[in-house]
Amino acid sequence: MQRRLAYIFFIIFLLLVCFYVYKRPLYNWDMLPYMSLALKMDNTDARLVHDITYREAKKNVPAKVYCQLTDTSHAYKRKMLNSKVNYEAVLPFYIVKPLYVVSIWFFYKTGINLPAATVLPSAIAYFFIGILLFYWIFKYLNPLTALATSGIILLSGPLLVVAKLSTPDCISALFLFSSMYFIVEKGKYSIAFFFLMLAVLTRIDNIIPAVIIISFLALVINKISPLHYFIMLLISFICFFCVAYNATRFGWDLMFYPSFFKNNMVTFHKMSPAFSIHNYLSIHISDAIVGFLFSQVNTFMLLGLFVFVGRAGRFRQLTFDQMFLLAILVIYLTRFILHSETADRFYVPYYLVIIMLLIRKLSHLNMGHPEH
Numbered sequence: 001m002q003r004r005l006a007y008i009f010f011i012i013f014l015l016l017v018c019f020y021v022y023k024r025p026l027y028n029w030d031m032l033p034y035m036s037l038a039l040k041m042d043n044t045d046a047r048l049v050h051d052i053t054y055r056e057a058k059k060n061v062p063a064k065v066y067c068q069l070t071d072t073s074h075a076y077k078r079k080m081l082n083s084k085v086n087y088e089a090v091l092p093f094y095i096v097k098p099l100y101v102v103s104i105w106f107f108y109k110t111g112i113n114l115p116a117a118t119v120l121p122s123a124i125a126y127f128f129i130g131i132l133l134f135y136w137i138f139k140y141l142n143p144l145t146a147l148a149t150s151g152i153i154l155l156s157g158p159l160l161v162v163a164k165l166s167t168p169d170c171i172s173a174l175f176l177f178s179s180m181y182f183i184v185e186k187g188k189y190s191i192a193f194f195f196l197m198l199a200v201l202t203r204i205d206n207i208i209p210a211v212i213i214i215s216f217l218a219l220v221i222n223k224i225s226p227l228h229y230f231i232m233l234l235i236s237f238i239c240f241f242c243v244a245y246n247a248t249r250f251g252w253d254l255m256f257y258p259s260f261f262k263n264n265m266v267t268f269h270k271m272s273p274a275f276s277i278h279n280y281l282s283i284h285i286s287d288a289i290v291g292f293l294f295s296q297v298n299t300f301m302l303l304g305l306f307v308f309v310g311r312a313g314r315f316r317q318l319t320f321d322q323m324f325l326l327a328i329l330v331i332y333l334t335r336f337i338l339h340s341e342t343a344d345r346f347y348v349p350y351y352l353v354i355i356m357l358l359i360r361k362l363s364h365l366n367m368g369h370p371e372h
Helices: 002-023 031-040 046-060 063-069 075-082 084-090 098-109 114-138 143-154 157-163 169-186 189-202 204-220 226-248 257-265 277-294 297-308 320-339 348-367
Strands: none
Touching: 002 114, 002 143, 002 157, 031 046, 031 084, 031 098, 031 114, 046 063, 046 084, 046 114, 075 084, 098 114, 098 169, 098 189, 114 143, 114 157, 114 169, 114 348, 143 157, 143 348, 157 169, 157 348, 169 189, 169 204, 169 320, 169 348, 189 204, 189 226, 204 226, 204 320, 297 320, 297 348, 320 348
């Protein structure tokens, strides 16, 4: 009875929070190109799509917000508003998130206005993240503690912010978190791989965690046979190239990343004709400092250190949870090297898994069970 009441109370709480994030979105500028790509599924006229996008935004977002989105004192926003050619040139950054774009198009077709259709997928993904988080936590904590812990996590800055954004990051977090749940808690690697592929189709850069996690399962803990490892890698890269193919219509490389570096890594929000190691290092050093000062990654990495408490020795003597935490660290470092991004919205699923690994650690210690 206690468990049932806890679930009922939590679902009511979660629905209320989801309603709040849907009604109080952050209206980030990225909303506009995602709206345009949803419109392009029915209309290929670039000029018409540009006009409809800004018209829909003006009609359906608060006037103050629209002024911020079209602020002519901001060079980039002014260029996007006044130049359809320049606006079209940035769409490759967004077209490589096809599942999110399709979800916007679907909700728009059901009658929801375009700006709202960009945030609704995030609110829905937030709801399912909350359900999975609570279910997982409930396995280790009593009902009251599970309720309090889940509520605090869901209302924390990184998770609440990502739910209010018009980006694919919350959907991506749902798929990655689900994948890691089936790896860590269930040991069902085929299901985990399915969610990893959904994550790649949501954000092309999720090929990074997909390849690293698959390699970890196959090469480090020997949970996947060489044949299955090869098949999974093959499917992963097929998904990657299918998504990257969308960007080739804009003249981008099928590998995606060469074009990404050329067009984005040198100067943020500015097309650049050249790329150098000096510029690369300058950006990464700058972003590392910003990430250290303003993101939560340091806090969660510190929490992750507690998973290693009480267990010392060689790598092969580490528990599964500890080795998986090291895999998460490799994902973070690899992603930073390739993308130079420290914003919390990209790392929400890893933050959640770190918390769960810590809860599992404390639960095993309290119950006197050996760690696996």
